[in-house]
Amino acid sequence: MATILGLYTLGLIVAIVVLALLMLLTSEPLREYIHKWNEMKPIPGLQGAYPIVGNALRFKTNAGEFFNQVIEGTNEFRHLPLAKVWVGPMPFVVLFHAETIETVLNNPRHMDKAYSYKFLHPWLGTGLLTSTGDKWRRRRKMLTPTFHFSILTEFLEVMNEQAKILIEKLEKQVGHGPFDCFSYITLCALDIICETAMGKKIYAQDNSDSEYVRSVYKMSDIITRRQRTPWFWPDFIYNLLREGKEHKRNLKVLHLFTESVIRERAEQLSNSDSDSETDQGRTKRRAFLDMLLQATDDDGNYLNQNDIQEEVDTFMFEGHDTTAASINWALHLLGSYPDVQRKAQQELHEVFGSSQRPVNTDDLRRLRYLECIIKESLRLFPSVPLFARQLCEDCHINGFKVPKGVNAIIIPYALHRDPRYFPDPEAFCPERFLPQNSAGRPPYAFIPFSAGLRNCIGQRYAMMEEKVILASILRHFHIEACQKREDLRPLGDLILRPEKGIWIKLQNRVLLNRNSIESLLILHILFN
Numbered sequence: 001m002a003t004i005l006g007l008y009t010l011g012l013i014v015a016i017v018v019l020a021l022l023m024l025l026t027s028e029p030l031r032e033y034i035h036k037w038n039e040m041k042p043i044p045g046l047q048g049a050y051p052i053v054g055n056a057l058r059f060k061t062n063a064g065e066f067f068n069q070v071i072e073g074t075n076e077f078r079h080l081p082l083a084k085v086w087v088g089p090m091p092f093v094v095l096f097h098a099e100t101i102e103t104v105l106n107n108p109r110h111m112d113k114a115y116s117y118k119f120l121h122p123w124l125g126t127g128l129l130t131s132t133g134d135k136w137r138r139r140r141k142m143l144t145p146t147f148h149f150s151i152l153t154e155f156l157e158v159m160n161e162q163a164k165i166l167i168e169k170l171e172k173q174v175g176h177g178p179f180d181c182f183s184y185i186t187l188c189a190l191d192i193i194c195e196t197a198m199g200k201k202i203y204a205q206d207n208s209d210s211e212y213v214r215s216v217y218k219m220s221d222i223i224t225r226r227q228r229t230p231w232f233w234p235d236f237i238y239n240l241l242r243e244g245k246e247h248k249r250n251l252k253v254l255h256l257f258t259e260s261v262i263r264e265r266a267e268q269l270s271n272s273d274s275d276s277e278t279d280q281g282r283t284k285r286r287a288f289l290d291m292l293l294q295a296t297d298d299d300g301n302y303l304n305q306n307d308i309q310e311e312v313d314t315f316m317f318e319g320h321d322t323t324a325a326s327i328n329w330a331l332h333l334l335g336s337y338p339d340v341q342r343k344a345q346q347e348l349h350e351v352f353g354s355s356q357r358p359v360n361t362d363d364l365r366r367l368r369y370l371e372c373i374i375k376e377s378l379r380l381f382p383s384v385p386l387f388a389r390q391l392c393e394d395c396h397i398n399g400f401k402v403p404k405g406v407n408a409i410i411i412p413y414a415l416h417r418d419p420r421y422f423p424d425p426e427a428f429c430p431e432r433f434l435p436q437n438s439a440g441r442p443p444y445a446f447i448p449f450s451a452g453l454r455n456c457i458g459q460r461y462a463m464m465e466e467k468v469i470l471a472s473i474l475r476h477f478h479i480e481a482c483q484k485r486e487d488l489r490p491l492g493d494l495i496l497r498p499e500k501g502i503w504i505k506l507q508n509r510v511l512l513n514r515n516s517i518e519s520l521l522i523l524h525i526l527f528n
Contacts, residue, residue, distance in 0.1 A: 029089075032405065036091050039403045043093065044077065045084035052230075054086025059228045063221060064499045066228065067385065067492025074414035081398035085409075088230025090115055092388070092407045093397065096414035098421070100397050102444040104389055104408050105452035111136065114388030114407035116227040122251055123219060125310025128457065129318060140457065142303075143311070146291045147457055152464060153361055154286060155196040159465055160358035162191045163472040165205050170477065174508050178482040180501035182328050185469070186213055189324040192465060197315045198261045199268075199287030215253040216321060220493040222247050258312050262305075265289050288315055315458075321495045322383035323462050327469055328502045329381035330374060332488070333428045334474070335481030335504050340430060341474070344370055345509075348475050356475075359468045367467055370474075372430035374466050378448035380428065382412040385496040387450065412447055413496070421445040426485075478507040 046055045060066040074096050077083040083094045092114075095101050104110050112132040120130050128139050145151075166188040173179050187204040190213060194202045204210050222243065226232045238244040269290060292308050303311070334341045347369045388409045395402055402408075417425035421441050422432060431437060449456035456462070473479070482503040489499040 043084040049086045063491040064489045092409050094409045096411045098442040098445040109392050112390040127310035127314035129314045158195045159468040178503045182501040185327050186324040189320040193319040197288040215250040219250045224493050325383045330377035332502045335479040372433040375433040376430040379416040382448045385413040386411045480505040
């Protein structure tokens, strides 16, 4: 049976390639393809690129193995300014040096997302993450005020409330040995984004089996697998395959979730007497969705239902998955480096003392070492390990001519390990990001939130949330990592995740401090 399926798949691939060749032979795409192939010959790249399918036959199917393949490739070409790879008929240049990346990200002409982002459109539409040209510019201008600091400050209460629930959940793991903390953090982040983005409590932390979270993970894997498999690109073929049907099932879950919340929130707003309406004695909180429903463009036009849907889907995905991954990687690193953890807890003691009060905006400014820890975690494990742009005009990158229409893959995971700017790059050293140690470092050497005009609109939101959650955990627990770095096996999906989760052990700091005091008293009695 397996042999028959293998032959069927091979036959299907051959048929697609032959069909593609027949379509190209008399068309403009063929001339473009040949032009790019010839123009890019001087650029070094992967061996074994075949016509039409490119290097795709060499790509590993497993997400962990594929990401490892990418990193091995960047190590192999580390001494070169750029490399090329063909994914099907699409040429890509691979960039992982600050100076070559700046050439692309700092040029307002290269604002369009790469071809591979089209496979995100069924899920996220052409919202802020995936849109291009005038639509992106209008939408960015319209949405920027929703991320103003004064509005973000209103979300701090939600973050503190959900962090408190997280601590209660983690308390139950104290003294019970190693456990995977990844889902705990993810569900907390999901509760935060649902309440801040959509104004709805979903109590994800009380439902450890979230269908939405499962569908996000599955969809991320499905999309990245399709991106690197060109024979899955044509919709009329993909929709007939098992993979395409699974894509459709998960898409339905994701859209039904956000559609229902948008509809419910719109009804609430239309029935409200005023913006100062109170709920159980408290002023009703604003949410991103409220602002989307009321936002207008320069011509006074409101966003339509489809516009709102694609932005909410984007906020939901980008706003919980990236942040959750970043916090989890930070917990592993803190648990692996006790000295760093002690320094962070000393800073927390200086800011909070022995109080259990929530984090406020002044605290966020004072937690400077914790911010260095977050940045160093993002350096080693950027939430988005790679992203891509389309070059919208012919350009020269470090002496090589790259023709218009080529896609540029930017790999922060490799960029952040450049020994010129980060000596001993695999070491976890938060002090790298102290002001005196950051002076002179090129701005494009560290880009966890992208850079240039299309940098992440939500980076202040993300940093705020990460500080609140990490501060809450470190104030209550001592963390011990139960995995070595080499055991983590990062998966290069849309978001960088560990293949088997983040396993840690927790000890209650109150009990630890009490035991330390008791030990000191016993020593004092014995020796006096």
